[in-house]
Amino acid sequence: MSAAEGPLVVGVDSSTQSTKALVVDAATGRVVASGQAPHSVSSGAGRESDPRQWWDALCEALSQCGDAAHEAAAVSVGGQQHGLVTLDDRGEPVRPALLWNDVRSAPQARRLTEELGGAKFWAERTGSVPAASFTVTKWAWLAEHEPEAVSATKAVRLPHDYLTERLTGQGTTDRGDASGTGWWASGTQAYDEEILAHVGLDPALLPRVVRPGEVAGTVRDSHDLPFSKGTLVAPGTGDNAAAALGLGLRPGMPVMSLGTSGTVYAVSRRRPADPSGTVAGFADARGDWLPLACTLNCTLAVDRVATLLGLDREAVEPGTAVTLLPYLDGERTPNLPNASGLLHGLRHDTTAGQLLQAAYDGAVHSLLGALDLVLDEDADPSAPLLLIGGGARGTAWQETVRRLSGRPVQVPEAKELVALGAAAQAAGLLTGEDPAAVARRWDTAAGPVLDAVERDEETLTRIAGVLSDAAPLLERGTAGS
Ligand SMILES: Nc1ncnc2c1ncn2[C@@H]1O[C@H](COP(=O)(O)OP(=O)(O)O)[C@@H](O)[C@H]1O
Numbered sequence: 001m002s003a004a005e006g007p008l009v010v011g012v013d014s015s016t017q018s019t020k021a022l023v024v025d026a027a028t029g030r031v032v033a034s035g036q037a038p039h040s041v042s043s044g045a046g047r048e049s050d051p052r053q054w055w056d057a058l059c060e061a062l063s064q065c066g067d068a069a070h071e072a073a074a075v076s077v078g079g080q081q082h083g084l085v086t087l088d089d090r091g092e093p094v095r096p097a098l099l100w101n102d103v104r105s106a107p108q109a110r111r112l113t114e115e116l117g118g119a120k121f122w123a124e125r126t127g128s129v130p131a132a133s134f135t136v137t138k139w140a141w142l143a144e145h146e147p148e149a150v151s152a153t154k155a156v157r158l159p160h161d162y163l164t165e166r167l168t169g170q171g172t173t174d175r176g177d178a179s180g181t182g183w184w185a186s187g188t189q190a191y192d193e194e195i196l197a198h199v200g201l202d203p204a205l206l207p208r209v210v211r212p213g214e215v216a217g218t219v220r221d222s223h224d225l226p227f228s229k230g231t232l233v234a235p236g237t238g239d240n241a242a243a244a245l246g247l248g249l250r251p252g253m254p255v256m257s258l259g260t261s262g263t264v265y266a267v268s269r270r271r272p273a274d275p276s277g278t279v280a281g282f283a284d285a286r287g288d289w290l291p292l293a294c295t296l297n298c299t300l301a302v303d304r305v306a307t308l309l310g311l312d313r314e315a316v317e318p319g320t321a322v323t324l325l326p327y328l329d330g331e332r333t334p335n336l337p338n339a340s341g342l343l344h345g346l347r348h349d350t351t352a353g354q355l356l357q358a359a360y361d362g363a364v365h366s367l368l369g370a371l372d373l374v375l376d377e378d379a380d381p382s383a384p385l386l387l388i389g390g391g392a393r394g395t396a397w398q399e400t401v402r403r404l405s406g407r408p409v410q411v412p413e414a415k416e417l418v419a420l421g422a423a424a425q426a427a428g429l430l431t432g433e434d435p436a437a438v439a440r441r442w443d444t445a446a447g448p449v450l451d452a453v454e455r456d457e458e459t460l461t462r463i464a465g466v467l468s469d470a471a472p473l474l475e476r477g478t479a480g481s
């Protein structure tokens with residue numbers, strides 16, 4: 001492989017299932033080395049991971065990159081959003097982190113919304129109506145169920161903050177990830193002392209919010225760190241905000257990400273505030289906004305249906321009249337945290353491949369229902385939908401999105417847009433450039449565009465009908481759940 005033309009930077013994506021690291025030539029965007037290592041997530045009632053696993057996975061992913069990682073001049077960490085990391089006075093996790101897809105805090109989400117002025121108050125104040133994913137609801141759940149853990153907590157972090165702090169020794173976060181906590185006011189762009197006081201969280205336990213383009217710190221002097229001492233550390237951000245950087249997004253360009261979570265989002269110049277709660281009014285990692293809707297059931301849920309049917313994930317068959325709402329983990333969009341999966345319309349002649357197609361349709365329907373809401377009114381409706389995340393590699397996902405959206409679909413050739421976005425942020429620290437401009441210079445969004453096909457309104461209407469008719473069942477949940 002030829003020598004790099006510019007300094008090397010490292011971008012990290014610490015997502016739900018694994019950590020990916022890329023070593024990138026800052027001059028050209030060429031990926032010089034890459035690594036990946038998995039994490040485990042608890043099953044059963046909650047979704048938890050030990051943050052130390054993320055660190056071990058980061059070190060493993062970087063060791064797969066070889067010497068290149070040690071030569072990096074700057075690094076940035078993107079991470080799964082919302083997770084509640086509680087640290088003791090030695091900086092060790094008090095308990096495993098409560099992840100974004102843990103729905104146990106749904107009652108606290110409802111209660112907090114009511115106690116502090118309702119959905120409109122929250123949307124105007126923080127940009128979002130808190131669902132069970134938001135960190136503030138997890139803190140309230142912990143206070144109620146494990147008060148001893150709350151007493152032992154001396155620092156509260158998000159997943160990307162935890163990793164950044166292990167590199168620099170300093171507690172920092174950024175506006176993108178802070179905006180998913182529920183205790184960051186989007187109007188003032190600062191921690192919201194009223195909300196914090198309401199949930200009994202001392203602001204002194206929270207990390208400093210580093211500004212876009214500011215250095216979060218430098219790598220500490222310690223022999224067991226995977227970088228050289230003094231390497232610059234960028235603010236990092238949440239994984240969706242990192243992917244927005246990695247695509248060099250401009251307002252009006254819609255993205256659909258298919259991973260453990262499904263997300264749809266776009267960059268906006270206007271601060272979002274959706275009192276219906278469908279759209280989370282996140283900040284992006286630059287200075288704009290990132291209205292976003294997120295589902296809990298995406299690739300893992302559809303893969304699970306394929307496994308149950310004994311099928312390869314691509315073995316879909318057309319012509320289904322079956323509706324499958326794949327809410328295996330409860331759901332956030334629509335907001336049905338107690339829901340489970342639901343099947344309707346099964347006949348003697350239904351094939352396994354049609355059932356699998358119904359699972360894809362159900363997962364994509366939830367995301368498309370929110371797409372128009374995350375786009376500004378003046379966005380071009382014919383702009384291609386950028387399809388990213390692990391699922392974007394799959395033909396069945398691509399074709400389902402194309403058929404149900406009626407839009408052209410662009411699949412970037414670059415696989416790891418979150419890690420690339422983090423790398424672009426690290427490169428921006430070195431060159432002084434806007435990270436999104438860096439990504440555009442690297443041409444990271446380039447990839448084939450699949451032409452639009454006529455939108456399958458019949459399927460969308462059928463799914464919406466089942467969803468509406470089954471609402472009481474989906475709200476109630478199943479016995480024992
Ligand atoms: N070729 C493929 N076709 C369809 N799905 C895929 C393919 N490769 C990976 N996936 C899916 O991608 C998911 C992982 O995507 P990723 O975006 O890395 O997830 P996360 O960021 O949530 O950890 C897996 O659940 C898997 O189902």
Ligand SMILES: O=C(CO)[C@@H](O)[C@H](O)COP(=O)(O)O
Nearest residue numbers: 015016080081100259260261
């Ligand atoms: O909760 C959200 C967004 O609000 C999720 O998108 C998480 O950020 C997890 O992302 P993945 O691990 O699925 O990429």
